[in-house]
Amino acid sequence: MDIENAIAALNNPIRRRILEWLKDRSNFPPALPEHADLEGVCVGYIQEKAGLSQSTVSNYMGLLKQAGLVTAERHGQWTFYRRNEANIQVFLKAVQDELSKT
Amino acid sequence: MDIENAIAALNNPIRRRILEWLKDRSNFPPALPEHADLEGVCVGYIQEKAGLSQSTVSNYMGLLKQAGLVTAERHGQWTFYRRNEANIQVFLKAVQDELSKT
DNA sequence: TCCATATATCGAAATATCTCGATATTCATC
């Protein structure tokens, strides 16, 4: 958990929005039947929702992953991204500890 | 309290460090006798501690102020900056609300 | 009024980020 990378990754409204969307799978189209049991959302769905180019969204997800805010799992030709809830909490605690006075 | 500006202001290790230093007045040289009753730290002291140019530090403090993380008070030729604890808490709450899942 | 001090603002060069289209890689299917 790198607070430096995490803040940089969060310093962009669309990346923050993606993290919010990923809170709820129902923000995206239903998974394909063969993916019904898998967690996370594929890049294509995120791209469609964000309205940015494929390469930009892939890059964004890479930044979020490098920051530890999401995890990636490959299944066939798809990469499924989902929030890393534990690390997000670690980050929030770290920011709170750094910013709070006492 | 603008979460957008605040994250941008915090996306810099020295600005975050300045906010930490400002938690405790004793991180800086003692105030001049005529300022003994005033809150906050003047730009010169912050500059000295940060080891950056005067214009850079003035710019940094302006960014932190615009983000609502500090307040500025002019007294004579000095500007005294101090943390805006209330807004910092508001910011922390906002980030928590935006990032936390539930 | 003139000068020194503290801070703010300006202009610019170096670097980083954003965002894209093009290309490469990976994997499933025929």
Added chain:
DNA sequence: GATGAATATCGAGATATTTCGATATATGGA
């Protein structure tokens, strides 16, 4: 092994940030 689909990586132009020195502004004192 050729093809198509999903994703990653590359290279580049546009824009933003960093940081500085120089200059402007404000204030207090001789």
